[in-house]
Amino acid sequence: MISVDNLVKKYGEQKAVNNVSFSAQQGEIVGFLGPNGAGKSTTMKMITGYLQPDGGNATVSGVDVRTNPIAVKQKIGYLPEANPLYMDMYVREYLAFIAGMHKVPDAKKAVERVIGLTGLTLESKKKIGQLSKGYKQRVGLAAALVHDPEVLILDEPTSGLDPNQIIEIRNVIKEQGANKTVLFSSHILQEVEAICNRVIIINKGNIVADDTLANLQGGKKDETVLHVQFSEKVEIGILERLQTVFQIDQVSESNFRLHTENPELVRKHLFNLAVAYNLNIVSLQTEKDSLEDVFRALTNG
Numbered sequence: 538m539i540s541v542d543n544l545v546k547k548y549g550e551q552k553a554v555n556n557v558s559f560s561a562q563q564g565e566i567v568g569f570l571g572p573n574g575a576g577k578s579t580t581m582k583m584i585t586g587y588l589q590p591d592g593g594n595a596t597v598s599g600v601d602v603r604t605n606p607i608a609v610k611q612k613i614g615y616l617p618e619a620n621p622l623y624m625d626m627y628v629r630e631y632l633a634f635i636a637g638m639h640k641v642p643d644a645k646k647a648v649e650r651v652i653g654l655t656g657l658t659l660e661s662k663k664k665i666g667q668l669s670k671g672y673k674q675r676v677g678l679a680a681a682l683v684h685d686p687e688v689l690i691l692d693e694p695t696s697g698l699d700p701n702q703i704i705e706i707r708n709v710i711k712e713q714g715a716n717k718t719v720l721f722s723s724h725i726l727q728e729v730e731a732i733c734n735r736v737i738i739i740n741k742g743n744i745v746a747d748d749t750l751a752n753l754q755g756g757k758k759d760e761t762v763l764h765v766q767f768s769e770k771v772e773i774g775i776l777e778r779l780q781t782v783f784q785i786d787q788v789s790e791s792n793f794r795l796h797t798e799n800p801e802l803v804r805k806h807l808f809n810l811a812v813a814y815n816l817n818i819v820s821l822q823t824e825k826d827s828l829e830d831v832f833r834a835l836t837n838g
Contacts, residue, residue: 538562538598538718539584539688545592546579553579555742556593561735563687566714568733568750569722572836576742577722578618581690584720585615598687611639614681618692618722620674624666628657628676631665632683639684651679656705670697678706682713689719695728707732726828736828740836753831761800762824765807767791768817775814779806794824 539561546554554576561567571577582588584595586606595602597609623631629648636644652661655675660668665676674697681689694710695703703725710732713719723729729736729750736753738746746753770790777785782803784796797803800823811818826834 540596543593544590547591552742561718563718566719566733568729568736569720571739575739581692585613612687614686614689616677616681616691616694620677622665627664628661635680636683641684647683651682655679671702689717692722730828738835745835754826763795764822764824765793766819768819
């Protein structure tokens with residue numbers, strides 16, 4: 538697991554990270570989001586031991602980052618945003634080098650495993666400098682996985698990938714998240730929605746949200762918006778008879794958004810109303826904010 542307690546990082550007078558605290562458990566894929574300069578990468582670097590915090594503490598699988606940084610690095614697979622690689626080394630050569638640094642018992646087997654896992658088989662005999670940006674990103678991910686770490690920290694892992702490659706790497710991350718702790722940063726919010734079940738949003742060095750994706754997208758806790766569409770024109774006066782509906786937004790003659798504190802009761806009454814007035818309900822859905830809406834609301838201003 539990852540445990541972060543009141544981490545602080547200063548650059549001169551500016552606090553890049555301001556008393557950040559959170560934890561992530563085994564089997565959990567946590568999206569770590571924020572605008573540029575919010576403190577995401579700095580926090581990740583402190584967790585991995587690449588940067589020393591100016592305050593607070595972090596532990597990985599119970600090991601203190603400050604007092605035992607080498608042991609922490611052995612437990613972490615880290616793909617930094619910059620993805621530093623040795624461009625003159627061949628793919629297999631580089632991965633074998635990384636496996637050797639981690640003292641992996643059967644390095645050759647481990648290298649072949651991650652090459653297959655990250656879809657590098659056809660490119661594995663090339664020099665890293667000859668690869669496209671997307672395949673270089675795959676090499677970085679393979680290097681993060683080669684020692685089978687307990688914790689994965691991935692900073693923009695799908696950067697430079699085409700849509701097909703993104704889906705492949707998404708599946709790899711989801712598979713790894715079944716038995717590892719994964720902290721995953723991305724500016725592609727659709728990826729976060731597809732991969733993560735929990736999201737942490739940081740803004741100006743402070744955590745402004747830490748919740749499940751479902752809760753963050755649910756809007757106000759005491760309000761649900763039902764989106765109902767009929768096959769025919771419906772007079773809004775008919776819908777105004779629905780109990781517990783305190784606001785109706787008419788999208789079109791047959792399309793409405795119903796604001797309520799009791800969605801189950803409204804669903805029941807809607808079907809009764811449809812029978813009474815001989816109306817046909819085409820669709821009835823609970824409306825949720827997109828992660829982009831949530832992100833903008835929490836980080837704008």
